[in-house]
Amino acid sequence: MFQEEPFDRYSDSKKRELEIELSEWNKKQLSTWNSGKIPLNSQDYDLVTKRMYDWLYVVNPEVQQITWNARHAIMVKRVKQTVADYSGKRILCIHGADHNYWYYDALAKAGLDVVYPLR
Template sequence: MNQIGILGVVHNEELRMQHGLTLETIQALILEFDPDVICGEVLPASWEKYRQNPLDRAYWGEPPSEYYELILPLCEEKGYAFEPIDWVELDVWNDFDPMRHYSGEERADLEAESDKWWDKQLTAAGKGEIAFNCAAFDETTSLKYRWLEQLDAEAHVFRWTGRHIIMMQRIKNAIKRHPGKKMLCIVGADHNHVLNEELRKLEQVEVIYPLK
C-alpha cells in the first residue's frame, strides 16, 4: 500500500504571498507530511540538467521557481527521493495554443473570458484550509478546462489530456520503484483535480487530498 498526498502550488511568488501559500508554508506542509518520495512537476530532462548543474537556469522548460528555491534543496537535505513526472514537448507546445484558430476581436473576447475564469479560480482558491487545495477551486478549474476544450479539442488533447496520461504513468512507475513508500505529488494547482480523480482509481493506493 502506497500513501500518496497531493499538494497544489502556484508558480508565481506574488500569488503565493497574496494567498498565503508561501514557500515557508509549502515547506511546513512537506515536513508535516514527511514523505519518502516527492513526485514533482518537473520534466525528466530538466531534472537531469539540475543534477548536473543546479545553477543552470533561464532555459525553456526549466522547473518552476519553487523547485530551485525550496523543493529540490529540501529533498537533498532530508533525503527524500525525487521523481520528475511532467511532460511537455517544448518544440511544439506553442503550436497548440487553444486559441490558435481565433484572431482579432474574437480572440480578444476569448482572452477576456479566460481572465474571468482565472478570477473565478482565485475567488475559489481561499475556500479551503490550504489555498488552491479545495473542492471549490477544483470544481471551478474543471469547468474552465471544459470551456477550453470547446475552443479546440485537439489542443486540449495535446496540452491537457495527453499530458495527464503521461504524468499519471510516471507516477505509476514511481510507485513501482518505491513500493509501500509515502509519496507526495507537488504540482501546479490546476492539476489537482485530475490527479485526485485518477489516483483514486488505483489499487493499493491511499490518497490524501487535501493535506488538511
C-alpha cells in the same frame, strides 16, 4: 515542440473575446483561493478549474488534448511507476493547483490509495 495556443485558430476579434472569457474563469478560480486549509487547494478551486478546462476543451479540443490531457497521462504514468518502484512507501506528489482535480480522479481510477491530507 507543439506551440499552438488555445485561441490561435480564431480571428483577432474572437481571440480577444475568448481571452476575456478566460480572464473571467481565472477570476472565478482566484475567488476560491482561501476555501481550503491551504490557498488554492480546495474542492471549490478544483470544481471551477475543471469547468474552465472543460470549456477550453470545447474551444479547441486538439490543443487541450495535446497540452493538457497528454501531459496528465505522462504525469500519472510517472506516479504509477514511482509507486511500483517504491512499493509500500508513502509518496508526495507536488504539482500546480490546476492539476489537482485531474490528479485526484486519475489516481483514484488507477486504483492507487490517494490521501488528501490538506483538504
